[in-house]
Amino acid sequence: MMSGLVGGGRMGVLWKLEPATAAKHRLYQRYLDAWWPILLQTSQKTGYSRPRVTLLDAFAGPGRYEDGEAGSPVFILDRLLHHHAVDRMNLSPQRVHLVFIEKDRARHDHLLAELRSRFGTLKDLPVRVEVRRGEAGRDSLPILDELGAWGHPILGIFDSWGSVNVPLDVMSRIARNKSSEVITTFGPNWFSRREELNADILDTVFGGRSFWTPAADELRPDERWRVWLQTFRDALRRAGFGYQLHFKLEPRTGQPLYLVFGTGSSKGLEAMKDAMWKVDDRDGESFRDPRNRGVEADGQLDIFQLAELSNPELLELVGQRLAIGPTTVEEIGNWLLTETARWMPKHALKAAREMVQSGSVSLASPGRLTSKSRVILSAPVRS
Ligand SMILES: C[S@@+](CC[C@H](N)C(=O)[O-])C[C@H]1O[C@@H](n2cnc3c(N)ncnc32)[C@H](O)[C@@H]1O
Numbered sequence: 001m002m003s004g005l006v007g008g009g010r011m012g013v014l015w016k017l018e019p020a021t022a023a024k025h026r027l028y029q030r031y032l033d034a035w036w037p038i039l040l041q042t043s044q045k046t047g048y049s050r051p052r053v054t055l056l057d058a059f060a061g062p063g064r065y066e067d068g069e070a071g072s073p074v075f076i077l078d079r080l081l082h083h084h085a086v087d088r089m090n091l092s093p094q095r096v097h098l099v100f101i102e103k104d105r106a107r108h109d110h111l112l113a114e115l116r117s118r119f120g121t122l123k124d125l126p127v128r129v130e131v132r133r134g135e136a137g138r139d140s141l142p143i144l145d146e147l148g149a150w151g152h153p154i155l156g157i158f159d160s161w162g163s164v165n166v167p168l169d170v171m172s173r174i175a176r177n178k179s180s181e182v183i184t185t186f187g188p189n190w191f192s193r194r195e196e197l198n199a200d201i202l203d204t205v206f207g208g209r210s211f212w213t214p215a216a217d218e219l220r221p222d223e224r225w226r227v228w229l230q231t232f233r234d235a236l237r238r239a240g241f242g243y244q245l246h247f248k249l250e251p252r253t254g255q256p257l258y259l260v261f262g263t264g265s266s267k268g269l270e271a272m273k274d275a276m277w278k279v280d281d282r283d284g285e286s287f288r289d290p291r292n293r294g295v296e297a298d299g300q301l302d303i304f305q306l307a308e309l310s311n312p313e314l315l316e317l318v319g320q321r322l323a324i325g326p327t328t329v330e331e332i333g334n335w336l337l338t339e340t341a342r343w344m345p346k347h348a349l350k351a352a353r354e355m356v357q358s359g360s361v362s363l364a365s366p367g368r369l370t371s372k373s374r375v376i377l378s379a380p381v382r383s
Helices: 002-007 019-040 072-081 105-119 136-146 168-176 199-206 209-216 221-239 266-278 301-306 312-324 329-339 347-358
Strands: 053-057 096-102 128-133 154-158 181-186 243-250 257-263 286-288 361-363 374-377
Touching (some): 019 072, 019 243, 072 105, 199 221, 312 329, 312 374, 347 374
Parallel strands (some): 096 128
Antiparallel strands (some): 181 257, 361 374
8 A cells, every 4th residue: 555655665756646645636726726816816905916925845746646647746836827817816936936845866856857848947937946855844944945935925735645754843934924824644554553653753743742642542543543633733733823624535445644734814724625615526535524423424415415404414513512512603603614624604504503493402592593693402413
C-alpha cells in the first residue's frame, strides 16, 4: 500500500492516484476556485487590490501520477491561469507567488520538467512560480522570507503522506500572518504506527510532549484517528488559527485520508465547507465528522435531500450539541459551523424543526420555531 511503500523508501518517482487523493484534489480545486478571486480581485467598492498573495505547496510531489493525472502543482497553476475571473485578478509575477517544495531529487526534477512541458518557460508566466528542492519543515519559513510573503495572505498546503514533520512554529508563523490559512493532510497509516513515532519530531509538530502522548496512548483502533486528528486540531488552535476543521475523507474504495484546515476567518471556514458541498462525489466519497460514531454520513445526502429530511449525521450532531445544554437555534448554527466537519448555520433550523416534530427536542417557550428560539433536548436522538 502507498504509504507503506513510501515508509520503506521503495516507491518510484511516480505512483498511482488513489481514490482518496483524487477526492482531495477535487476539494482543493473547488476551494482554490473560490480562494483566488476572493484574494486577488480588486474590490469594486474601494478599488483596493492586495499587493501580494502566496500559495505554498510544501510537499509538492512530482506533478503527475502514473496514469497521467495532474499532481497538485500542475492543477493549481492550470486552474489559476484558466480561472473564469482571471481577467479581473490582475496577475503579475510581483503579486502572485506559487511556491512548490519537494524533498526528493527525482520528483523535484520531474515536477520542474512537467511544469515546463505544460506551461512553457516558467519565467514567462504571469505569476511567479518557484520550484525548490528542500524540506518542508526546515525550508518553508526561509523561502517565505525570501519571497517577501509576510504581511500578505498565504495559503500553506502541507500534504505529507505520513511523516508529518512540520514544526508547529511554521504553522504559528502562518497563523499569525494576515489572512492566512493552512491545509494539512495525514495518510492512512499515520494513526496506527505508535511504535514508529519519533518522540522528538512529534514534540515539535505538536508543540510539546504533553500535548500528544494521550493520543499515542489511545489503544482502541477506531478511536486512534479521532484522537490524533483532534490533537492536531488543538495544535492548530494553539498555533493561533481561530477556526479549525478536521475530517476524514473516506472514498468508497481504498484507504481514507485525513484533513485538518486552519483559518483565521469564519469566511474561510464557510468557503471550505462550501467546497465540500460542491465537490461532486464521483466515487461516493464522504467527509466523515470525527464526532460521528456510527450513523450513516454522506453518500446518502441526495436521498435525504429529495425527501426533505435532514441527514442522520446532522440530527446526531445537533443532539450532541443539545446534550451539553439548551441553546438557541442560531447558536446551534454557529456551533455547526465551527465544530462540525461540513454542516453550516443554515442547517440548524431545518434540523431543529424536524427534531421538534419528532419529539426529540422541545421549545423552551411557546411560539413559532425561529432562529431565536431556545430549544431543549427532550429525548435521546434516534438516528
Ligand atoms: C503526498 S505526496 C504529495 C502529493 C501532491 N501534493 C499532490 O497532491 O499531487 C508527498 C510528497 O512529499 C515529498 N516529501 C516527503 N518528505 C518531504 C519533506 N520533508 N519536504 C518536502 N517534500 C517532502 C514526497 O517525496 C512526495 O513527493
